[in-house]
Amino acid sequence: MPTLRTSEVDLVQNNKALEINLDLLEERREEAAIREAKSKAKMKSRSKDTGKLGPKWERPYEVTEALGKGAYKLRDHDGKQLP
Template sequence: MDAKIFLWKNIVTRFGIPHTFISDNSLQFDSKAFRRSTGETPFSMTYGAETVIPVETKFPKLKTSSFTSSNNDRLLEKSLDLIEEQRENAMIQLAYYQHKLKQGYDLNVKLRPLTPGDLVLRKVLGTAKNPAWGKLGPNWEGPYRITSIAGIGASYLEDLDENVIPRP
């Protein structure tokens, strides 16, 4: 579960679906949750074919019994032609998956518009941060009271002693 979250937050959301995965062949990417987002395994997205584990070669199956070297080369050339289409399908599946996740999230979000008189906190931005505190300094300051709405997402504020804050 941790590998899926890491991959999603740090790779896919920042850069999109990767062209190539390099793995140490452990099982962190082998989960139904990972496949649900793209509909494909990372190996098949990278190499254009599903994996065959050594145990499968010992037992006769259609996949392993019909294997010939010359036929394999021809099939690999065909699958290379189709790999872009497979990636596009994975992108479509990923967009659909993200849409469904957003719908599920939006069902639980209740909008609460801010009105004059509400108490809020203000984010401490770059120049207002004390460099001596480093990363342990506060991220928010306040509380402040909203006096009026300046625009979409912007408000005029005053502290609890009714001192006006200069910029919205």
């Protein structure tokens, strides 16, 4: 039993619309890659900012001792003990 949805579909027009979407897919991917690169560049420049809301450390650190209740002794990459 045909439904309104299946009876109103024009298969030729639908296939043409799908072909157009496939043709535009590569362009949309390129635009997304450009937006992603811009976003990453913006985030990279923001990480260099200092101040009250800036990062407290800049490189990886190592946990040397667990003091309890979420407190740890940390050492940076150069071996310097962090406060």
